[in-house]
Amino acid sequence: MNNDTDPDCAICSRPAAVNCECEANALDRAINQAEQKMMASVFNDIRSWVRAHAQDYILSFFSTLSTRRRHQHAQQIQAINAHAYTHYRLHPHPNELIAADAELKRGIDEDWKTAVQLYPEVLEYYYGLVDLSLPEDSEVGVRDPPLSALAGDGLGKSRRRRSTGRVGTTTVEMGGGRRRRPEVAFAAMPGYGYVFTDV
Numbered sequence: 632m633n634n635d636t637d638p639d640c641a642i643c644s645r646p647a648a649v650n651c652e653c654e655a656n657a658l659d660r661a662i663n664q665a666e667q668k669m670m671a672s673v674f675n676d677i678r679s680w681v682r683a684h685a686q687d688y689i690l691s692f693f694s695t696l697s698t699r700r701r702h703q704h705a706q707q708i709q710a711i712n713a714h715a716y717t718h719y720r721l722h723p724h725p726n727e728l729i730a731a732d733a734e735l736k737r738g739i740d741e742d743w744k745t746a747v748q749l750y751p752e753v754l755e756y757y758y759g760l761v762d763l764s765l766p767e768d769s770e771v772g773v774r775d776p777p778l779s780a781l782a783g784d785g786l787g788k789s790r791r792r793r794s795t796g797r798v799g800t801t802t803v804e805m806g807g808g809r810r811r812r813p814e815v816a817f818a819a820m821p822g823y824g825y826v827f828t829d830v
């Protein structure tokens with residue numbers, strides 16, 4: 632494979648035949664850096680969205696359980712009062728009511744625990760609704776990206792977006808609302824310029 636025209640390593644300048652790992656490592660670092668820059672806000676948005684929906688779900692699930700329990704408790708108190716009156720023409724013994732209230736409190740604590748223990752499953756459910764889609768390879772922005780660095784007009788300049796030549800956008804969908812990632816123009820990244828300029 633190797634011949635005289637294979638370029639030397641862009642990082643350490645040793646011949647290609649040496650097969651050093653400089654370029655592969657630098658590419659990994661560049662990918663991490665680009666991912667951090669471009670995707671961190673998307674991941675944060677997804678996290679906030681999942682968190683909010685999971686919390687809403689858990690709260691409403693708890694509300695269903697505890698409402699049912701309060702209803703049962705009210706019926707129980709009614710039965711205690713009715714029983715005391717029917718048999719003794721008296722109010723029930725206070726301890727009976729205290730015990731019923733304590734049982735309600737225990738039950739509500741249990742309901743809350745049950746609801747909170749569903750978080751892992753509920754979080755996975757909402758994460759599962761997130762749809763990350765990549766553009767088709769046939770899209771113009773993918774086929775013909777604006778390699779401003781290659782054209783020699785973007786090197787060292789700002790990374791402001793350009794109105795012409797866009798990278799295909801990645802679309803993120805979270806249970807309905809669809810939003811597009813901002814468009815970006817290629818620009819050499821400090822420290823990794825070789826990726827685009829070593830031509």
Ligand SMILES: [Zn+2]
Pocket residue numbers: 640641642643644645651652653654
């Ligand atoms: Zn090297």
